[in-house]
Amino acid sequence: MSKKSPPKSAAKSKTSSRGVTEKILLQMYRSVYATRQFELKCMDLYRQGLVRGYLHPYLGEEAIAAGACAAIGHDDFIVSTHRGHGHCISKGADLKLMVAEIMGRATGYCKGRGGSMHIFSKENHNLGANGIVGAGIPIATGAAMGIKVRKEKRVVLVFFSDGAANQGVFGESMNFAAAFELPVIFMLENNHYAVSTPVECSFGNCDLACKGPAFGMPGICIDGNDAVEVYLTTKSAVERALNGEGPTLIEAKTYRHGGHHLNDPGDYMDQKVLAEWKARDPLDILRGKIRGKKKVKEVEDQAELELSEAIEFAKNSPQPSVDEFLTSIPNF
Amino acid sequence: MAEMMYREALNRALFEEMRKDPLVFVLGENIGERGGSYKVTEGLIKEFGAERVIDTPLAEATFTGAAVGAALAGTRPVVDILFVDFTTVPMDAIVNQAAKYEFMSGGQGQVPMVLRTQGGAGNSLAAQHSQSLEALFYHIPGLKLVMPSSPYDAYGLLVSAIRDDQPTIFIEHKLLYMTKGEVPEEEYVVPLGEADVKKEGSDVTLLTYSYMTLKCLEAAELLEKEGISVEVVDLRTLKPLDEETILASARKTGRVIIVHEACKRGGIGGDIAAMIMEEAYDDLDGPVMRVCGLDTPIPYNLELEKVCIPTTEDIVEAIIKIT
Numbered sequence: 001m002s003k004k005s006p007p008k009s010a011a012k013s014k015t016s017s018r019g020v021t022e023k024i025l026l027q028m029y030r031s032v033y034a035t036r037q038f039e040l041k042c043m044d045l046y047r048q049g050l051v052r053g054y055l056h057p058y059l060g061e062e063a064i065a066a067g068a069c070a071a072i073g074h075d076d077f078i079v080s081t082h083r084g085h086g087h088c089i090s091k092g093a094d095l096k097l098m099v100a101e102i103m104g105r106a107t108g109y110c111k112g113r114g115g116s117m118h119i120f121s122k123e124n125h126n127l128g129a130n131g132i133v134g135a136g137i138p139i140a141t142g143a144a145m146g147i148k149v150r151k152e153k154r155v156v157l158v159f160f161s162d163g164a165a166n167q168g169v170f171g172e173s174m175n176f177a178a179a180f181e182l183p184v185i186f187m188l189e190n191n192h193y194a195v196s197t198p199v200e201c202s203f204g205n206c207d208l209a210c211k212g213p214a215f216g217m218p219g220i221c222i223d224g225n226d227a228v229e230v231y232l233t234t235k236s237a238v239e240r241a242l243n244g245e246g247p248t249l250i251e252a253k254t255y256r257h258g259g260h261h262l263n264d265p266g267d268y269m270d271q272k273v274l275a276e277w278k279a280r281d282p283l284d285i286l287r288g289k290i291r292g293k294k295k296v297k298e299v300e301d302q303a304e305l306e307l308s309e310a311i312e313f314a315k316n317s318p319q320p321s322v323d324e325f326l327t328s329i330p331n332f
Numbered sequence: 333m334a335e336m337m338y339r340e341a342l343n344r345a346l347f348e349e350m351r352k353d354p355l356v357f358v359l360g361e362n363i364g365e366r367g368g369s370y371k372v373t374e375g376l377i378k379e380f381g382a383e384r385v386i387d388t389p390l391a392e393a394t395f396t397g398a399a400v401g402a403a404l405a406g407t408r409p410v411v412d413i414l415f416v417d418f419t420t421v422p423m424d425a426i427v428n429q430a431a432k433y434e435f436m437s438g439g440q441g442q443v444p445m446v447l448r449t450q451g452g453a454g455n456s457l458a459a460q461h462s463q464s465l466e467a468l469f470y471h472i473p474g475l476k477l478v479m480p481s482s483p484y485d486a487y488g489l490l491v492s493a494i495r496d497d498q499p500t501i502f503i504e505h506k507l508l509y510m511t512k513g514e515v516p517e518e519e520y521v522v523p524l525g526e527a528d529v530k531k532e533g534s535d536v537t538l539l540t541y542s543y544m545t546l547k548c549l550e551a552a553e554l555l556e557k558e559g560i561s562v563e564v565v566d567l568r569t570l571k572p573l574d575e576e577t578i579l580a581s582a583r584k585t586g587r588v589i590i591v592h593e594a595c596k597r598g599g600i601g602g603d604i605a606a607m608i609m610e611e612a613y614d615d616l617d618g619p620v621m622r623v624c625g626l627d628t629p630i631p632y633n634l635e636l637e638k639v640c641i642p643t644t645e646d647i648v649e650a651i652i653k654i655t
Contacts, residue, residue, distance in 0.1 A: 077405065110438035120437035127404050128437060132428050138394040139429065142401025142409075148383060149357050149407045156405075172394035179389060332476050332498070332525075332571040 005273060006225070006255070006280045017289040020228050024070055025290045026299055028227045031066035031090035032283050034303040038085055038095065041307060042102060042116075046262055050315070051102050053115050058086035060225075060257035063282030064189050065090040065159065067230025068250075071238055072157050072185075077125045077147075079140040079158040081189075082117045084129035087159050091124045095310035105317035112320040127156075133194075134167030136160060137186070141173040144182035144247075155183040155241045157234070163194025165208055171215070174249065178216035183241035185234060186212075186249045189224060195260045196268045212249035224252030225282040228289060254282075334517055338480075339509040341487035342372045342448075346410065348519060349494045350380055353408065356494055359386035359395055360412025360448075369414055370450065370509045396422030396447065400429045400499075403445040408494060416451035416465045416503055423468075430499040431474030444497045446490070452505040452543055452593055453641050459629035462637070464542075464594035469501045470570055470603070476500040476524055477570040481545035483513040485568055488522030496524060505543040525572035529581065533563035536651050537581040539604060540591040541567040544642065548591055551647035560655055570600060575607065582608050586617035587654050593641050596624035623650045 017025055039057040046055050058065070061083070069078065069090035080087040088098060093109075101108025102116050109119050120128035127143060130136045140158030147154045164170055165188055177184045188208055192199050199206050212219020218240075222229050230252055237248035255277035259266030266274075290296055336344070350356045357380075358373055364387040367374030377385040388395040392413060399409040413419050419426065426447065433441045453462035469475050476498055480486040486504070493500040530545060531552050538548040545566045552562035565581050567574065582588045588608055590601035605620035626640045 079401070108438070110436060110440070113438050114436045118436040120433075120441050122437075122440040127401065128433065128441060130429075132424055135397065135424055135429055138397025138425065139401035139404065141394065142398025142403075143405040144401075145359075145386070145398055146402035146405030146407040146409075149355065149402065150405070156401075169394050169397060172389070172391035173398075176389055176391065176394050176398065180386075329473075330498075331573070332474070 006277050015288050018228055018232060020231060022290065022292060024231065025286070026295055028066040028070045028231060029286050029290060029296060030299045030303055031069065031086070032062040032227060032286055033300055034095070034307065035062040035065065035086040035089045036283055037303060037307050038089060041311060042085070043262055045103065045311070052104065054082070055116055055262045056083040056260065057258060057262065058083050060277065060282070061189055061191055061254045062086050063227035063286060064187065064224045064230050064252045064254060067227035068157055068185070068187055068234040071231050071234035072155060075125060076154050077127050077140070077143050077156045079127045079136040079143065079156065080119070080129040081136060081159055081161065082129060082131055082133070083161070084119060084159070085116070088119050088121065088126055088129070091121070091126050093121055093124055093126065095306050096313040099310040099314040100317050103314045104319070105314055106320040107313070107317040134160060134164035134169050137164065137167070137173040138169045140184055141177050141182060144177065144184045145180065147183060153242055155185060155238050157185045157187060159187045159189055161194065162188065162190045162192065162199050162208060165211070166194070166202055174211065174215040174217070174247070177247040181244060181246035184247040185237045185241060186247060187234070188249060188251045190251050190253050191256045193256060193260070193269070209249060209251035217247045217249055219249040219251065221251045221253065224254035225280050225285055227282060227286045333514040335512050336483050336515040337509065338483045338486050338504070338511050338513070339370050339372050341483035341515050342490055342504070343374055345487045345490040345494070346373065346376060347379070349491060350376065350384065355406065356408045356410065357384040357386065358410045358412060359388050359399060361388055361390055361414055363387060363412050368412060370506070372448070373412065392418055392421040393425060397425035397429060399445045400425055400433065400443055403443040404433065404441050408444050410446045410448060410494060413447060413449040415461050416449045417460050417463050419447070419449055419465065426469070426475070427472050431472050434498070435474060442497050443499045446493045446500045446502050448502045448504065450504045450506050452507060453630045453637055454507045456632055456634050456637060458632040462630035464592070464625060466503055466570060467594055467599050470600050474499070475571065478502045478524065478568065479542040479570060480504070480568055481508065481542050481566050483511070483515050485522050485528065487515055488520055489524065489568065492521045492524050500524070503542070507543050522568070524569050525574055526569065527574035527577040528566045528568055529563065529577070530566045531562065531564040533561040533585065535561045535585055535655055536587040536589065537563045537565060537585045538589050538591055538647070539565050539567060539578060541570065542593070544591045544593050547642065547644050548647055550644045551651065554644070554648055555651055560651060562651060573604070575611070578604065578608065579612050582612050583615040586615060588616070588620045589623055589647070589650050589654070590620065591623045591642055591647055593625050595627045596622055597627045599624055618654055621650055621654060623647055
């Protein structure tokens with residue numbers, strides 16, 4: 001059982017926006033709020049039978065994607081995970097194409113071929129979610145190598161979980177990125193569980209941020225439920241990367257608000273700890289830092305409108321054509 | 333025409349493509365100053381520098397995955413994996429990532445990467461450095477698969493593979509690197525997906541690829557003196573498979589033997605034989621036969637190693653049996 005309580009240091013920064021502009025705060029709030037609503041609506045759609053397969057909600061972790069994506073530019077790349085809706089939304093995805101993809105429709109980001117675990121958006125420089133835990137880490141490292149070959153000024157932000165940090169490619173990629181001073185930000189979303197296995201049972205050393213210095217880069221542990229803290233930390237990692245100083249590991253501590261996927265009740269989670277984390281909801285923490293409550297409401301209304309339009313769009317979208325699929329299969 | 337070694341032809345293709353396209357780069361173990369174990373990347377680092385000739389840490393899973401990422405980010409990586417035996421380490425990057433990204437992303441994320449590697453027995457390198465693992469890749473939709481047998485084809489196919497927008501597994505053979513052949517001085521390509529009739533004949537067809545092409549040509553020459561006319565079709569590209577050339581030859585001779593060094597069980601020969609029987613059964617004079625490697629790991633001892641791999645005599649014997 002994971003009995004890790006929320007970080008105490010968070011209390012002091014609870015209401016401070018630490019100099020972050022209202023524009024950025026609202027941008028992050030839009031990401032957090034839209035993701036929250038998106039996940040709740042997708043769960044409804046799933047229960048109605050309109051979404052199939054696996055659905056891994058990002059509920060409770062929204063501030064990480066929101067803060068980190070606000071700290072990078074449109075041309076910067078992200079690499080996502082199976083729990084990737086929040087990354088996708090925070091990087092600026094079109095909710096219509098997202099819902100359509102999750103519903104397997106022809107109009108979706110991947111023409112209904114990918115689904116929730118494989119959303120990719122070339123336009124948003126989202127190099128894709130991935131169904132293989134940890135596989136995005138070397139892909140991100142390589143994308144950063146590609147940036148160097150192309151002599152561009154961009155960074156790659158890669159999201160992955162504590163579970164992925166036990167894959168061999170995590171250590172290899174950290175080493176690789178440090179050895180070549182690649183512009184990568186390794187965003188370790190420590191939600192304390194690899195499906196049902198708690199961090200305490202699967203690491204010899206549960207201080208995951210310390211793996212950064214071990215490979216030759218900074219390792220910073222932060223409160224992942226505080227979007228402002230995520231934003232500021234990512235911002236300094238981006239500066240470092242753009243200055244040619246290499247990668248940074250950020251361990252953002254957070255907690256899933258439920259089981260691994262929709263059909264996993266998460267009975268193995270310590271209900272007391274879960275309640276403590278829920279009391280520190282990333283949505284409430286960020287809302288508490290924004291003064292203009294009217295603007296908050298506007299953002300909420302706008303996100304809800306976009307989402308309901310997206311769901312309508314997806315419901316009215318055609319299923320992919322079987323003939324078109326069959327004729328498009330290449331001979332290799 | 334200049335005579336050139338197989339490894340020199342590959343080296344020339346890399347030089348020319350890297351000069352032509354600044355997005356092409358190579359990465360792998362010991363490919364920089366050392367120039368690779370078989371000197372295929374020799375000299376590249378002097379001209380293109382360490383940013384485009386990347387000596388990676390010894391971490392195949394990561395540098396192959398990184399090639400996928402670099403390709404997605406708009407470059408054209410050529411990954412070098414020392415032995416095909418080592419491709420089992422980065423299999424996720426090859427099978428779940430490179431082969432599937434374009435498909436999963438609805439066409440948005442192409443992976444124009446080439447994975448160059450080297451296989452085959454013959455140098456007493458034992459069970460983990462002598463395998464022929466092409467069937468693993470043949471089985472995975474989304475990967476192109478190339479196995480050239482001559483310097484001419486090695487150059488022309490590598491150029492094509494680098495310019496191609498899909499991931500290509502390019503398997504060289506360790507016994508071919510020092511073989512020589514004519515290579516035109518001007519630039520040319522050998523298109524992917526085209527087999528080559530290396531020798532025309534009318535009595536029997538040998539379908540083969542890579543190093544076994546040489547053995548098949550030897551066998552054909554020996555039997556020519558006995559009055560048996562043997563056609564040798566070098567498949568060159570296994571995916572896309574040139575079914576048209578295969579079937580044309582099968583229909584012409586009516587007798588087909590597939591020759592490959594890889595194990596017979598689950599090998600590519602079985603699939604091609606089935607395809608021929610499905611498409612050209614009425615034109616055949618007998619069942620399609622196979623001369624393949626034994627279903628065993630490759631032993632170290634030279635004499636034991638020899639019996640695992642088809643010889644010219646094995647091929648001759650098989651031809652005599654069906655003609």
